[in-house]
Structures are given as C-alpha cells and as structure tokens.
Amino acid sequence: xxxxxxLKIRLGIPDExxxxxxxxxxxSAENTIxxxxxxxxxxxxxxxxxxxxxxxxxxxxxxxxxxxxxxxxISRSFVSDLPPDMQKRLQNYPRKVGVIRANDDG
Numbered sequence: 001x002x003x004x005x006x007l008k009i010r011l012g013i014p015d016e017x018x019x020x021x022x023x024x025x026x027x028s029a030e031n032t033i034x035x036x037x038x039x040x041x042x043x044x045x046x047x048x049x050x051x052x053x054x055x056x057x058x059x060x061x062x063x064x065x066x067x068x069x070x071x072x073x074i075s076r077s078f079v080s081d082l083p084p085d086m087q088k089r090l091q092n093y094p095r096k097v098g099v100i101r102a103n104d105d106g
Contacts (some may be wrong), residue, residue, distance in 0.1 A: 007051045011058060022054065031055035031081075038095040046093065051088050055081070 004019065005025050013022070019034075029050045030042050042050065082090070 003051055003054075005049050006047070007054050007058075022058070025054040025057045026050060027083050028057065033090060034093060037081075037093045043093070046089070049089055052086065053082075055065045 004022055007022050007026060008014075011022075026066075032053060033046055033050055034040065034042065037046075
C-alpha cells in the first residue's frame with residue numbers, strides 16, 4: 001500500500017479529488033523527516049511517521065500558525081512542532097554518516 005493510499009484511509013477520503021493536496025502534504029512531511037534524520041532518501045520504516053505528519057497537516061488546514069482556537073465554547077489546541085512520540089522515533093533513527101575525503105591537491 002502506498003503512503004497516499006494509507007493517508008486516504010486514515011482520513012476517510014474515498015475518491016481522488018484531493019490527491020494533489022495529499023501528495024503535497026506527504027512531500028512536505030517527507031522533507032521534514034529527511035531534514036531531521038539527515039538522509040537523502042525516505043526509509044520505508046518511517047512511512048508511518050510521514051503519513052501521521054500528513055494527517056496532522058491536513059487537519060490543521062485553515063489554522064496554520066495558530067496554537068489554539070476557541071469557537072462557540074469549543075476549544076482546540078494544535079501541535080506547533082513535531083509531536084513528542086515522532087520526535088523520539090526520528091531522533092532514535094541512525095543518521096547518515098558523511099564521508100570525509102582527503103584533499104588530493106599536493
């Protein structure tokens with residue numbers, strides 16, 4: 001199952017009308033993960049973190065930049081950073097080790 005298919009199931013989206021938006025959210029989530037783990041390619045075992053970040057981004061549409069909102073007696077607070085459980089999973093993921101090359105100019 002692809003990340004897009006998983007995301008659509010998690011969000012209860014049965015059709016393809018929002019596939020463009022969902023793909024953008026998945027790309028953004030992937031870039032965030034790659035920045036944190038210092039890699040160039042998305043490890044398969046972090047796809048669940050990618051879809052979870054995309055779910056959070058989808059649910060925050062229209063409330064970007066807000067930390068809390070109260071309407072009609074209903075209060076909502078938003079995650080303003082990576083949720084702690086995802087931070088832990090990403091911090092425990094081994095970072096890519098760089099290759100140091102000697103200067104051949106002699």
